[in-house]
Amino acid sequence: MVILVKLALGCTAGVAVFLCLGYTFWMFLGLSLVTAGNMFGPRSAGTPDPRVRPVGTGEPAHRAYWSDQMWRDARDSVRGGLLSIRYRLTTEWLRRSVPRLFRGRRPTTGIRGVNKFTRTVLRAVAPGTAAGAILGALLATLVTTLVLLVFGVLLALVWLSAVTAVGLLRAVERLWRLVRHIRMKCPHPGCYLPFGLAVHRCPDCGAAHGELRPGRYGVLWHVCGCGRRLATTSLGGRGSFAARCPSCEQELPEAVGRTRVVHLPLIGGTSSGKTMLMAAMVAGLQAWSRRTRLTVEYASPSDRKEATALKRQVDSAGWALKTQGGPPRALMLYVGHGRQRRLLYLYDPMGESLRDAGVVREQQYLAHADGVVLVADVLAEPQVRRALHGDDANLAAGARPADQGPMDTYQRLTGELSALTGRRGRLPVATVVTKRDVLDGIAALPVPGTRIDGWLEGIGLGALVRAVRHDFGTARYWAVSARAATGAGALDREQRRAAEPVLWVLALSGLRVGSLVAEDHSAGLPGPRAGTATGTGTGTAAETDQVKG
Ligand SMILES: [Zn+2]
Numbered sequence: 213m214v215i216l217v218k219l220a221l222g223c224t225a226g227v228a229v230f231l232c233l234g235y236t237f238w239m240f241l242g243l244s245l246v247t248a249g250n251m252f253g254p255r256s257a258g259t260p261d262p263r264v265r266p267v268g269t270g271e272p273a274h275r276a277y278w279s280d281q282m283w284r285d286a287r288d289s290v291r292g293g294l295l296s297i298r299y300r301l302t303t304e305w306l307r308r309s310v311p312r313l314f315r316g317r318r319p320t321t322g323i324r325g326v327n328k329f330t331r332t333v334l335r336a337v338a339p340g341t342a343a344g345a346i347l348g349a350l351l352a353t354l355v356t357t358l359v360l361l362v363f364g365v366l367l368a369l370v371w372l373s374a375v376t377a378v379g380l381l382r383a384v385e386r387l388w389r390l391v392r393h394i395r396m397k398c399p400h401p402g403c404y405l406p407f408g409l410a411v412h413r414c415p416d417c418g419a420a421h422g423e424l425r426p427g428r429y430g431v432l433w434h435v436c437g438c439g440r441r442l443a444t445t446s447l448g449g450r451g452s453f454a455a456r457c458p459s460c461e462q463e464l465p466e467a468v469g470r471t472r473v474v475h476l477p478l479i480g481g482t483s484s485g486k487t488m489l490m491a492a493m494v495a496g497l498q499a500w501s502r503r504t505r506l507t508v509e510y511a512s513p514s515d516r517k518e519a520t521a522l523k524r525q526v527d528s529a530g531w532a533l534k535t536q537g538g539p540p541r542a543l544m545l546y547v548g549h550g551r552q553r554r555l556l557y558l559y560d561p562m563g564e565s566l567r568d569a570g571v572v573r574e575q576q577y578l579a580h581a582d583g584v585v586l587v588a589d590v591l592a593e594p595q596v597r598r599a600l601h602g603d604d605a606n607l608a609a610g611a612r613p614a615d616q617g618p619m620d621t622y623q624r625l626t627g628e629l630s631a632l633t634g635r636r637g638r639l640p641v642a643t644v645v646t647k648r649d650v651l652d653g654i655a656a657l658p659v660p661g662t663r664i665d666g667w668l669e670g671i672g673l674g675a676l677v678r679a680v681r682h683d684f685g686t687a688r689y690w691a692v693s694a695r696a697a698t699g700a701g702a703l704d705r706e707q708r709r710a711a712e713p714v715l716w717v718l719a720l721s722g723l724r725v726g727s728l729v730a731e732d733h734s735a736g737l738p739g740p741r742a743g744t745a746t747g748t749g750t751g752t753a754a755e756t757d758q759v760k761g
């Protein structure tokens with residue numbers, strides 16, 4: 213009896229091992245690996261895969277495969293591989309083939325054994341078949357788990373290398389900005405907020421991408437919701453996409469993250485000739501660019517439009533309209549010399565502070581200014597006006613003096629600066645005496661010579677010169693006829709002089725244009741008449757002076 217039981221057990225074990233090693237192990241292993249592999253491939257090529265998550269509501273880009281979908285595919289793969297073994301074992305073997313064998317039927321077809329012997333043999337191998345199937349399934353599960361573990365390590369390596377690439381690319385970009393002194397700040401007055409990354413627009417669908425840099429949406433490029441690939445680095449061409457400030461949402465110039473921005477506010481009273489001076493400065497930079505290696509271009513089409521409108525108005529009317537309501541006159545220009553380039557922002561912050569009441573905002577422009585142009589309309593100074601009589605007084609009145617004398621303007625400037633301690637000493641101040649053509653015609657006033665600071669002292673504005681000298685470390689003086697520098701028959705020489713304060717501030721920012729400013733004047737001293745360049749046209753301010761002098 214014992215021998216019989218032993219024999220039966222031995223037979224069962226033999227059938228089980230034979231079936232396991234000969235068939236079920238390999239069958240289950242193949243099944244699980246194929247199922248696991250299929251989880252990584254597309255469900256049906258060419259059609260949208262329901263497993264891929266749609267673009268979220270935040271960033272309009274698809275997540276990079278390695279950052280998101282890869283892990284979900286891996287999870288599905290493990291689950292699919294192991295479940296396939298269990299499913300096949302229970303449905304095909306333990307619930308179908310094995311019961312059929314126990315009932316003396318063929319396992320695959322379910323047909324009853326033809327005679328008693330066949331049915332006995334079928335019944336006899338039934339326990340061994342069940343054990344073989346279970347054994348094969350267990351072994352296949354073990355091997356599949358090991359294979360998937362190794363595969364998981366490889367996936368982790370893929371993820372790690374992607375994350376390393378992200379960190380490296382970001383570090384390179386940050387270092388590059390640091391070396392080139394590029395501050396990522398909004399150049400728009402009233403905002404100036406620093407930002408790590410601009411919002412870029414997809415050129416195809418216009419979607420706003422706030423995270424267009426190496427990261428979880430892709431290392432070298434992101435895929436927009438519309439399907440377009442967008443480069444994530446400056447080197448890859450990200451700069452070619454339209455960008456806007458993440459805080460004020462205004463358009464940013466193309467090179468804002470690649471070029472150093474130089475803020476130059478023009479400060480003066482209403483009707484002091486600021487806008488005319490701005491037009492003259494732009495014309496002056498262009499005049500310099502025709503003669504030297506200096507390059508000047510508008511930062512955006514809207515700057516070109518603004519400058520053209522300003523020029524047309526100045527050319528036709530001979531003076532600039534006071535800006536009513538709308539945004540203040542502001543211009544962004546790329547000024548380059550050789551391989552260096554600056555993004556110059558010329559604007560009138562006073563017009564702005566009249567619009568926004570926030571005191572902090574008013575002072576912000578000074579915290580970011582690289583220099584200040586103090587627009588001095590000396591005819592607005594009561595002390596100067598009192599000394600004028602007869603024709604001189606009429607001439608001065610005809611020049612529509614500003615509502616504010618240079619002294620008042622200066623006090624307003626230092627008042628706004630008072631909150632910014634430590635800033636004064638470093639801020640260069642270019643004092644530009646405007647309306648020189650009118651000043652030249654006034655007999656009672658001395659002729660503005662090469663030393664404008666001395667001239668200012670001579671006409672009773674010594675206090676201004678002393679205050680500037682005392683309060684600011686770096687200061688220079690110019691006298692400019694914006695009228696002679698703009699309009700029909702504009703003088704090349706006067707234009708270039710109007711641009712000198714700008715070039716001076718640009719030179720202090722590290723652009724190698726200092727030699728241009730010094731070119732006309734010995735020892736870099738300001739002054740119009742010592743120059744060698746020749747003016748063209750007639751009726752110029754300089755010529756009037758010479759006649760008078
Ligand atoms: Zn798009």
Ligand SMILES: [Zn+2]
Nearest residue numbers: 398403457460
């Ligand atoms: Zn902004």
